[in-house]
Amino acid sequence: MSFARRCQPLLDVLRDPTRMAILDLAAWDLLLRQAASAGLLSRLAVKAEALGLDGRLPGSVRPHLTAARSIAAKQRQAVRWEARRVAHALAGIDGPVLLLKGAAYAIADLPPAAGRLFSDIDILVPRAQLDQTEAALLLAGWHTQKQDAYDQRYYRQWMHELPPMTHIRRGTVLDVHHNLLPETARIPTHADPILAAAQALPDLPGLHIPAPTDLVLHSACHLFHEGEWGHGLRDLVDLDAMLRAFSTAPCFWTDLLARARTLNLGRPLYYAMDCCLRWLQTPIPQATLAGCPSPPPIWQRPMMRRLFDAGLASSHASCQGRWSGLAKQALYVRGHYLRMPWRLLLPHLLHQAGRRDREQD
Amino acid sequence: MKLGDLSLAQVRRRLADNELALRTGPFATRIHSPMPQVAEGLLRLYADFPLDSGEFSDFHVRVGSPTGLRRWLRPQINFWFDGHSPFKPLPANHAFALLEWGMNWCIAGHAHHYLMLHAAVLEMNGRAVVLPGDPGAGKSTLTAALMLSGWRLLSDEITLIDRDDGLLVGLARPVSLKNASIDVIRHAFPDAVIGAPAYDTHKGTVAHVRPSADSVARVGEKARPAWVIFPRWREGAEARLSPHSRADAFLHTASHAFNYSLLGSLGFDLNAGLMDACACHDFEYSRLDDALRMFAELAA
Structure with a gap:
């Protein structure tokens, strides 16, 4: 059985939320668990309310959706508040400060924000302003967690972000990026066009969000270039929501492909569109997929599909198959492989393995 | 049907087969456990509680031994909530107490209605x-x-x-x-x-x-x-x-x-x-x- 087939109960209602009204209790028993472990229960709950379905759902299911909506509302309020704190702390920085991913969706009320769960806040600043940004955040109470010299060098020399910063009182975590991908990544990209095209947020002076095409490309590159698959399906749902909403603008698909070429992010965009089509039936024109820059060679495609499918299905036991563990390992290694060349990667993995051994002793 | 209508052997078998759903007020919990202590504790303390049909459970929990070499050295137990274990393993003779804490954790972490x-x-x-x-x-x-x-x-x-x-x-x-x-x-x-x-x-x-x-x-x-x-x-x-x-x-x-x-x-x-x-x-x-x-x- 394919991975998508195992996740069918969840996929059915993500594709068509009105189907929630016709499910029986036994179907809900599995659906609630698949949705919760994928981090998508609150999204379904918000959809159900927006469609006026709540009254037609079984009485024992409704409390779960009410609870999930409360969690989502609280997290959204918290992320908006935290973003305002960041804006306040960075008011004096030259050059734009961009909110990325979840924080951008929440602040600008973009389609993925409905019922989404949030974790860290991600921002992007011009590389030249990195020191200034870090100093300003430090003054406002964010500090980098305790890390050894190796970690500091790993982040500061090779990565596209500072080590995660934690607020000293609130415990919230902030990731400060200066690029979308590591300096050492196999695909070189650059952040200048994204900074230049950023859109200002009228009620938050100094804060910006990326242009719609750049939001899509960043989300695609986060999911399909890095090795983090814990929220894989949720991230794909973000992409689906953005593509559906943004594509009502004229020329969106042409602009998206052109932008992928400019930023050198055709490959992750190809994977994102291919998975959105197959998993969520996102209405992406065939011509757009066919015209995507730097697509993977045809012989690689079936293998990559199997790998990503395993990653997308990884959150709940009922979705996993015999090869899930192996596929997850492979995705992890792939994520690292894409991050840096072998001459840096091998010593890094050895160092991490040695550290794990020391911690266990 | 109440839990107390079952014999200890029946409770043990149902728990081992993940076929026991217990209703406690607004919540139905499906409990999966091969541990004899869990069966004994449930039968002793929950005998008057109704069994649920099991068609829909609010919480799916398991209490059992963690895998790995340690279990041969010192028997331990852990609690899983639908495949995730929120706690550290405990000595095996805390199995029933762990189930109680786990059930509290389920409610406190989820029942935000x-x-x-x-x-x-x-x-x-x-x-x-x-x-x-x-x-x-x-x-x-x-x-x-x-x-x-x-x-x-x-x-x-x-x-x-x-x-x-x-x-x-x-x-x-x-x-x-x-x-x-x-x-x-x-x-x-x-x-x-x-x-x-x-x-x-x-x-x-x-x-x-x-x-x-x-x-x-x-x-x-x-x-x-x-x-x-x-x-x-x-x-x-x-x-x-x-x-x-x-x-x-x-x-x-x-x-x-x-x-x-x-x-x-x-x-x-x-x-x-x-x-x-x-x-x-x-x-x-x-x-x-x-x-x-x-x-x-x-x-x-």
Whole structure:
């Protein structure tokens, strides 16, 4: 059985939320668990309310959706508040400060924000302003967690972000990026066009969000270039929501492909569109997929599909198959492989393995 | 059908096959466990509780041995919530206590359709008393004693307030006693059914008291709050009820709640509604008899 087939109960209602009204209790028993472990229960709950379905759902299911909506509302309020704190702390920085991913969706009320769960806040600043940004955040109470010299060098020399910063009182975590991908990544990209095209947020002076095409490309590159698959399906749902909403603008698909070429992010965009089509039936024109820059060679495609499918299905036991563990390992290694060349990667993995051994002793 | 209608062998088989769903108030929990202690503890303490059809369960939990080499060295158990284990493994003889903690964790972490306070609740003559208690204040001892002398137990650990009507919702799950209070209750109520103690847990020795049959039978009846009482056991103290400011009671329950801030303004409204409906007191005592008499007068 394919991975998508195992996740069918969840996929059915993500594709068509009105189907929630016709499910029986036994179907809900599995659906609630698949949705919760994928981090998508609150999204379904918000959809159900927006469609006026709540009254037609079984009485024992409704409390779960009410609870999930409360969690989502609280997290959204918290992320908006935290973003305002960041804006306040960075008011004096030259050059734009961009909110990325979840924080951008929440602040600008973009389609993925409905019922989404949030974790860290991600921002992007011009590389030249990195020191200034870090100093300003430090003054406002964010500090980098305790890390050894190796970690500091790993982040500061090779990565596209500072080590995660934690607020000293609130415990919230902030990731400060200066690029979308590591300096050492196999695909070189650059952040200048994204900074230049950023859109200002009228009620938050100094804060910006990326242009719609750049939001899509960043989300695609986060999911399909890095090795983090814990929220894989949720991230794909973000992409689906953005593509559906943004594509009502004229020329969106042409602009998206052109932008992928400019930023050198055709490959992750190809994977994102291919998975959105197959998993969520996102209405992406065939011509757009066919015209995507730097697509993977045809012989690689079936293998990559199997790998990503395993990653997308990884959150709940009922979705996993015999090869899930192996596929997850492979995705992890792939994520690292894409991050840096072998001459840096091998010593890094050895160092991490040695550290794990020391911690266990 | 009640759990007590099954034999121990049947309970063990169902638990081992993941075919046992237990209803405790508003929640159905499907429990999967090969551990004999879990079967024995459930049958001893939950015999009056109805079994659920199992078609839909609010929580899917498992208590069993972690895999890995350690299990051959020192037997351990862990708790899984639908495949995720939120706790560190414990010594194997804490299996039943771990299930109880795990079930509390399920509710506290998920049932956000209620405001959940860290307090016990009991009811008498249609009026309910909420007992918030700091650790060591004697809340559970008093709760067990009140239940064993005729008060209806709604909950020992988690007070559920319905977001639609502000009424208190019952669970009627066993009362958890710690250390010296186990013998205090055993001595004062020789007929009380108490489960096998778990020694050397992070809370010391822990044992659970079986809820009264009346509490279990009427678990579906919501209760109207009438008092918020902060109990405090102090050696040699005369039983004494004294006024406690409502504002302070509000702040105390809010800061010890499981999801007060998560619910935002709804949490404020529900907690304020509770305080509006209640008289708030401090209650100091040393002897259970005095305490029971004073609560009987209160409810008369």
